[in-house]
Amino acid sequence: MELIEQHTCFGGRQEVWRHRSGVLDCEMRFAVYLPPQARQRRLPVLYWLSGLTCSEQNFITKAGAQRHAAEHGVILVAPDTSPRGDGVANDEAYDLGQGAGFYVNATQAPWSSHFRMYDYVVDELPRLVEAHFPADDRRSISGHSMGGHGALVVALRNPGRYRSASAFSPIVAPSQVAWGEKAFAAYLGDDREAWKAYDAVELLRTAPEKLPLLVDQGDADEFLESQLRPELLRAAAEVAGHPLQLRMQPGYDHSYYFIGSFIGEHIAHHAAALR
Ligand SMILES: N[C@@H](CCC(=O)N[C@@H](CSC=O)C(=O)NCC(=O)O)C(=O)O
Numbered sequence: 001m002e003l004i005e006q007h008t009c010f011g012g013r014q015e016v017w018r019h020r021s022g023v024l025d026c027e028m029r030f031a032v033y034l035p036p037q038a039r040q041r042r043l044p045v046l047y048w049l050s051g052l053t054c055s056e057q058n059f060i061t062k063a064g065a066q067r068h069a070a071e072h073g074v075i076l077v078a079p080d081t082s083p084r085g086d087g088v089a090n091d092e093a094y095d096l097g098q099g100a101g102f103y104v105n106a107t108q109a110p111w112s113s114h115f116r117m118y119d120y121v122v123d124e125l126p127r128l129v130e131a132h133f134p135a136d137d138r139r140s141i142s143g144h145s146m147g148g149h150g151a152l153v154v155a156l157r158n159p160g161r162y163r164s165a166s167a168f169s170p171i172v173a174p175s176q177v178a179w180g181e182k183a184f185a186a187y188l189g190d191d192r193e194a195w196k197a198y199d200a201v202e203l204l205r206t207a208p209e210k211l212p213l214l215v216d217q218g219d220a221d222e223f224l225e226s227q228l229r230p231e232l233l234r235a236a237a238e239v240a241g242h243p244l245q246l247r248m249q250p251g252y253d254h255s256y257y258f259i260g261s262f263i264g265e266h267i268a269h270h271a272a273a274l275r
Pocket of ligand 1: 058
């Protein structure tokens with residue numbers, strides 16, 4: 001592991017690390033914010049999954065999350081959104097390939113050799129974080145758009161592993177919208193049965209753990225009706241009796257201005273569950 005960035009921030013440290021990922025078979029970067037309390041004791045971790053086109057940088061430079069993490073004594077970890085590098089498959093489009101890993105384990109060539117973001121987020125990254133930083137095994141997860149999809153899927157598939165889950169503007173039903181159909185066909189193949197393991201609306205129907213979900217969605221989001229479709233999550237939650245707080249936020253779009261406006265409430269929500 002190599003430290004490639006460090007900044008003092010709200011009395012703690014914002015760091016960026018580079019490491020060799022065995023799961024992804026490439027070098028990866030992730031950001032970690034260590035609040036001031038981390039100098040005294042081990043702390044819980046909130047994992048943040050970013051959206052299409054993002055790296056580990058977008059969340060740490062745009063969301064304003066560090067102030068709230070310092071207040072609540074929560075470590076923030078934000079990985080990159082895909083494997084990267086010259087030897088890693090890519091596509092010219094912004095919504096496939098590098099920067100668009102969709103938090104799945106790809107089964108199809110040419111993606112399957114590196115694109116295993118699901119295993120990276122669920123297993124390899126937490127193992128690394130809990131071994132190298134003053135972190136304990138209390139975990140929560142959140143994310144935005146493609147990362148909101150990732151956060152919901154990871155939480156729903158791993159009962160007992162996360163204390164809380166939330167999302168901003170998530171792609172709730174990737175099997176039913178263009179972003180998800182394109183990515184899942186490429187990464188997972190044409191058999192839609194295989195897609196269900198990575199679709200929050202599908203997973204929620206049979207989720208063994210009723211982990212309450214907090215979702216914020218701007219009603220002026222340019223992707224609301226074409227790609228996000230939060231009403232599908234609401235309907236599935238009602239049928240399954242799954243606790244969901246879906247808040248439609250008037251006037252907000254898909255940007256980090258929206259995330260910055262509500263990230264404090266999400267971190268407070270996670271901090272309460274992590275206590
Ligand atoms: N380039 C595309 C859309 C790119 C975009 O809006 N990316 C979002 C996430 S969208 C879903 O995962 C994002 O977080 N961008 C980074 C940022 O810092 O804002 C287009 O222009 O349509």
